[in-house]
Amino acid sequence: MKKLIVVLSAIFLLISNLFAQETPVTWNFKTVKVNDSVAELQFQAAIQDNWHLYSQSHNNGMEMPIEFSFTPANNYSRIGKVTEPKPIVHYDPMFNDTSKFFVNSVTFKQKVKVLQNEPFAIKGRISGQACIDGRCVALDKKFSFDIQGFDHAVANEVVEENITEEITENPTVQAASNSNDSEQEESLWSFFIVAFLGGLVGLLMPCVFPMIPMTVSYFMKSGSKAKLHALIYGLSIVVIYVFFGIILSLIFGPDFANILSTHWIPNIIFAIIFVIFAFSFFGYFEITLPSSWVNKSAKMENTGGIIGIFFMALTLVLVSFSCTLPIAGAVALNSVGGSLLKPIIGMLGFSLGIAIPFTLFAFFPGLLKKMPKSGGWMNTLKVVLAFIELAFALKFINVPDQTYHWGILDREVYLALWIVLFSLMGIYLLGKIKFPLDDDMPVQKSPIRFTLAIATFAFVVYMIPGMFGAPLKIISGWLPPMTTQDFDINQIVRQESGTKANNTLPLDETVLYADKLDLPHGIQGYFDYDQALRVAKQLNKPVFIDFTGHGCVNCRNVENAVWIDPQVRKMFADEFIVVALYVDDKNIKLPEDQQIKDEDGDPITTLGGKNMFIQNTIYKENSQPCYFIVDHDGSVLAGPTYYEKNVDRYMDFLKTGIKAYQEKHQ
Numbered sequence: 021m022k023k024l025i026v027v028l029s030a031i032f033l034l035i036s037n038l039f040a041q042e043t044p045v046t047w048n049f050k051t052v053k054v055n056d057s058v059a060e061l062q063f064q065a066a067i068q069d070n071w072h073l074y075s076q077s078h079n080n081g082m083e084m085p086i087e088f089s090f091t092p093a094n095n096y097s098r099i100g101k102v103t104e105p106k107p108i109v110h111y112d113p114m115f116n117d118t119s120k121f122f123v124n125s126v127t128f129k130q131k132v133k134v135l136q137n138e139p140f141a142i143k144g145r146i147s148g149q150a151c152i153d154g155r156c157v158a159l160d161k162k163f164s165f166d167i168q169g170f171d172h173a174v175a176n177e178v179v180e181e182n183i184t185e186e187i188t189e190n191p192t193v194q195a196a197s198n199s200n201d202s203e204q205e206e207s208l209w210s211f212f213i214v215a216f217l218g219g220l221v222g223l224l225m226p227c228v229f230p231m232i233p234m235t236v237s238y239f240m241k242s243g244s245k246a247k248l249h250a251l252i253y254g255l256s257i258v259v260i261y262v263f264f265g266i267i268l269s270l271i272f273g274p275d276f277a278n279i280l281s282t283h284w285i286p287n288i289i290f291a292i293i294f295v296i297f298a299f300s301f302f303g304y305f306e307i308t309l310p311s312s313w314v315n316k317s318a319k320m321e322n323t324g325g326i327i328g329i330f331f332m333a334l335t336l337v338l339v340s341f342s343c344t345l346p347i348a349g350a351v352a353l354n355s356v357g358g359s360l361l362k363p364i365i366g367m368l369g370f371s372l373g374i375a376i377p378f379t380l381f382a383f384f385p386g387l388l389k390k391m392p393k394s395g396g397w398m399n400t401l402k403v404v405l406a407f408i409e410l411a412f413a414l415k416f417i418n419v420p421d422q423t424y425h426w427g428i429l430d431r432e433v434y435l436a437l438w439i440v441l442f443s444l445m446g447i448y449l450l451g452k453i454k455f456p457l458d459d460d461m462p463v464q465k466s467p468i469r470f471t472l473a474i475a476t477f478a479f480v481v482y483m484i485p486g487m488f489g490a491p492l493k494i495i496s497g498w499l500p501p502m503t504t505q506d507f508d509i510n511q512i513v514r515q516e517s518g519t520k521a522n523n524t525l526p527l528d529e530t531v532l533y534a535d536k537l538d539l540p541h542g543i544q545g546y547f548d549y550d551q552a553l554r555v556a557k558q559l560n561k562p563v564f565i566d567f568t569g570h571g572c573v574n575c576r577n578v579e580n581a582v583w584i585d586p587q588v589r590k591m592f593a594d595e596f597i598v599v600a601l602y603v604d605d606k607n608i609k610l611p612e613d614q615q616i617k618d619e620d621g622d623p624i625t626t627l628g629g630k631n632m633f634i635q636n637t638i639y640k641e642n643s644q645p646c647y648f649i650v651d652h653d654g655s656v657l658a659g660p661t662y663y664e665k666n667v668d669r670y671m672d673f674l675k676t677g678i679k680a681y682q683e684k685h686q
Contacts, residue, residue, distance in 0.1 A: 043642075044071040044150040044157055051165050054131065058099065061142065061165050063088070063128040071152045073159075075107040075120035076128075084158070084569070084604050086148030088130065095140045096167070099131040121151075139168030149604070155574055155643045155663050158603045160632050162620070212369040219373015224401055232381055249329055250382030254375035256333035261371035266364055284420030291416035294409045301406035303399070303457035396459040400469060403455055407445040411438055418500055431505040435486045442480050449473035491580070529555055533608055533627065537600065540579045543589060545598030547627070548614070549634050552599035557652035562681040564596040564674075565659075567635050567646040569604035574663050575645040581665040588667065591674050596649075601631035603644060649677025657681050 048064040067073050074085050088102045105127070107120040132142065146161040223232075300306060381387055414429065414437055421429045447453050450473050486492040489505055532548040539545050546552040549565075556563045568575045582588055592598050605628035615623045616630055619637075624630050636642050641660055648659035658677035664670050 044068040044152070045073055045159060047146065047161055047163070049163050049165055051167060057134055059132055059134055059165075059167060061130045061132060063102075063130075063146065063163065065122070065126050065128070067122065067124055067126070067150065071150050072119070072121035072123060073126065073150050074148060075122065076102065076104055077107075077120055084147075084149035086128075086146065086159070088128070088144060088146055090142065090144040093140070093142070095136045096132045096134055096142055099133055102128050102130045104128050134167060139166065141166055147606075149569075155645060156569070157643045158569065158632050160629070160636075212365050215366045215369030216373045219370040219375075220377075221373075221401075221405075222370070223374050223377055224398060232378060247383055250379050252326055252329045253333050253382075254379035256330040257337065257375040257378070258368065258371040259330075260334060260337050261367040262364055264367055287416045287420045291413040294413035294416065298406040298409040298413070301402045301409065303403075303455045397466070397469075399455075399457045399459075400449075403448060403458070404445060404472070407441055407448075410441055414438070415498060421500070429500055431500045432487055432507065434500050435483055439480055439483050439487075442476055442483075446473050446476035446480065449476060536608055537602060537605075539598065539600055541584050541589060543583065543592055543598060545592075545600060547600055547602070549599060549601060549631065550614070552597050553650075553652050553654060556597040559597065560685070561595065561597050561652075562657055562677055563650045563652060564592065564598045564677070565639075565648040565650060566598065566600045567631070567639075567641065567644055567648075568600055568602055569644045578645050578663065578665060582667050582670045585667045588670060588674070591671070591678075595674070595678050601634065602628055603632040603635060604628050605631075647673070649674070649680070651681065651684065657684070 044067060046066045048066075050062040050064060052060040052062060054060050065073060076085050076087070090098065105122075107122055110119045110121070142165040144163055146159060146163060148159045150157050150159060414434060418429050418434060420426070444453065448455075449469050482494070483492065486499070488507060492499065529551070531544075531546055532551055534547065537547045545564075546555065552563050552565075566575075583592075606626050608627040610625055610627055610630060614630075615625055616633065617623055618633060624633055632642070635646065638654065639646075639648060639656070639660070643662065645662060646659075647661050649657045651657055657680035658673060661670075661673050664673070
């Protein structure tokens, strides 16, 4: 029995070593003749099931875009840039982040002009990132294309012409594609529901709600055709708004999200629009379309039949412009940049929220008796929406402020403005502030209004600790990053309570690259592998290795969920030498004495390249986050562990490493 266990253990270890280093993307390189002097280089990527390979234009999300670096040579010249097919675009509302990626397979292409007749090779590197739920893998692949006589020259690996077709026909790949389609469908359904709710809110506006009984009464005069006319009226409203959605889709398309998310011009324009409509909702002025538009549409109502009913619906849309546009605009702004269907689905949901009640009341006139009467509550709703629009306007300003480093809206400034806005909104709901269109109805007669005031002030109280560094997880996606927080009481307490890490560092050791890199939550450590091992030997401590990346979202999740815990930070400070190895850093250049050579003998000149090489070759891993506890000779004591957000399990991992170190050095 013992022999069987030994054999099974050996097999398990062998399999683990074989598959420890993941290769979610495999590459094949092929040269295709275009004409006598131009060749097309094809980078064919086969992507494992459920993995995402990020686009070259992926400059909004936190993941790394794919990059192609060509070794300069005078025997060829590039024609344009590397091209790619249209990627999948996905918006994550939790992180306010838009991702562009490929699944299953993708072929990138680069055309080059050949400048000599003798055979030669075009070389370079591919770098980027592939991700799956919970972790990411940094990609670093050399390429080499043989150029000779423009025959079909396959570099490095021979592949068949129909690799893309074979991958597409693979049933497991199809399953992954279907899974991704399901996620997109779910996202569109969620957006449709939100847009529909926006339509219901628009229905309650003062320029729409009072028109319900008048419109229904008109249809009742049609006798037996009342329900048919009401149905045509509702469908006409839907057609008008969906037509607007189609126009949005054709104008902007799926690539507009990146512009909307990063460029300052559209964001500032949208912020100004929201401010203007907010003050209009406050009642300081009214925004209307030219009266000639409304009059012409109203005249067409007399045409009769379906055309007349359609223009009745168009008149409603035009008359309600000043009330509904801010809500419809919010739906439209959130729809542009998604799939081509998203603006259409958004306008469909919004229009149904307005059209269905009109149609239902025409079908069942008795429901009109149960409707609330028009009154001051509708203007109250407008004013509440005005405060919310001002809060949204700040979000549009925050996007370019962070992207262009203007420094206008630090986290405290942003929170202060929100606290003031929602405090004023609560005071208004209590009846202590009046706007031009408000009536003098005593507040005590409206329990709903009083309840909203309580909820608003509760939200204000929740935000106040954020002024002192509280994370405010519920609204963190709407706020500027914590790095813009000038006054963080948590960091001050950590510094004053003696939880600074590594206070016993040798005096002659200066932490390399500390001027450009840092560790979160006041944790102190190193950023160079060799230096960390050297210091660990001097201080007789194990090394905690954090293989991380600037663009690693899940690394930040673990840091904010686990590393922030006091007991974890204390253990880092007392028991370990912590080293953070950024595998995606391309800006920090290594001095010659710290450079190493890759498997081909070529020097690795960047800190990120060196860290990636260490992870891939020494520890047989290539995903981030990835954590090891090692001895000062680099031998593994515990790990790896990956995306672990449970503090107790993380502590068990740390304790396992400490115990292994102590047993080894008894």
